[in-house]
Amino acid sequence: MSQLLLDVRAVGKTVRSSSQAIEILKGVDLSLRPGERLCVIGASGSGKSSLLEILGTLSTPDTGQVLLTGQDVMSIDDRARTQLRRETIGFVFQGFNLIEHISAVENVALPLRYIGLGRRDALHRAADALERVGLTHRLRVRASRLSGGEKQRVAIARALVTKPRLILSDEPTGNLDEETGRLVLDLLMENVGEGCGLVMVTHNLDHARHFDTVLRIAGGRCHAAGL
Ligand SMILES: Nc1ncnc2c1ncn2[C@@H]1O[C@H](COP(=O)(O)OP(=O)(O)OP(=O)(O)O)[C@@H](O)[C@H]1O
Ligand SMILES: [Mg+2]
Numbered sequence: 358m359s360q361l362l363l364d365v366r367a368v369g370k371t372v373r374s375s376s377q378a379i380e381i382l383k384g385v386d387l388s389l390r391p392g393e394r395l396c397v398i399g400a401s402g403s404g405k406s407s408l409l410e411i412l413g414t415l416s417t418p419d420t421g422q423v424l425l426t427g428q429d430v431m432s433i434d435d436r437a438r439t440q441l442r443r444e445t446i447g448f449v450f451q452g453f454n455l456i457e458h459i460s461a462v463e464n465v466a467l468p469l470r471y472i473g474l475g476r477r478d479a480l481h482r483a484a485d486a487l488e489r490v491g492l493t494h495r496l497r498v499r500a501s502r503l504s505g506g507e508k509q510r511v512a513i514a515r516a517l518v519t520k521p522r523l524i525l526s527d528e529p530t531g532n533l534d535e536e537t538g539r540l541v542l543d544l545l546m547e548n549v550g551e552g553c554g555l556v557m558v559t560h561n562l563d564h565a566r567h568f569d570t571v572l573r574i575a576g577g578r579c580h581a582a583g584l
Pocket of ligand 2: 405406407527
């Protein structure tokens with residue numbers, strides 16, 4: 358059997374808000390195989406974004422273990438974890454998280470610069486990635502001038518440009534109208550490369566039905582969701 362991309366065991370997370378501690382995740386287990394597309398649904402405040410941040414090594418669980426491509430992410434130092442994240446994961450968020458004052462192609466080139474590519478090569482590959490999401494005509498446009506749908510397509514190109522083994526996406530269609538949201542979902546699904554895993558959080562059950570696996574978070578735990 359090929360190695361799991363993600364192997365999450367008994368992950369727990371408690372957050373503190375003013376006076377009280379809230380246990381948002383209470384022993385979450387999940388796994389993701391290369392090529393598998395997993396969707397996470399659940400009520401607002403159920404812990405979906407918190408879980409995705411843990412899967413993306415942007416936050417650490419209080420208990421349990423996260424293996425990313427076989428590596429225990431808590432057993433390595435911050436620097437090694439950042440490198441593993443940059444080389445392995447592409448992120449697409451609801452709020453796009455683009456750098457507004459630079460162009461589309463410069464935004465997409467950034468992750469390549471972080472992993473050591475020279476400027477020319479990075480811009481060249483970024484232009485190719487933008488072509489794949491249908492934005493060749495918007496390469497040099499400043500991010501702040503793009504529409505919401507265009508911004509999300511740039512964000513997808515940026516997530517895919519390093520050819521990551523794992524894409525994590527938190528409500529990528531949440532800020533878009535239905536038609537644009539569907540286009541963005543299709544682009545994500547089509548462009549997730551062979552063997553690349555996808556974990557997407559959504560409130561949209563119509564979108565969730567297109568995934569191989571759907572998990573629901575409730576009461577701090579993950580269960581298979583019968584849709
Ligand atoms: N850093 C933090 N400090 C305090 N509370 C937090 C923190 N992060 C998350 N929480 C709380 O943890 C709970 C889960 O939050 P989370 O953002 O993971 O939910 P969610 O399922 O993504 O919700 P939504 O669907 O609204 O995005 C919420 O009650 C939230 O207020
Ligand atoms: Mg959320």
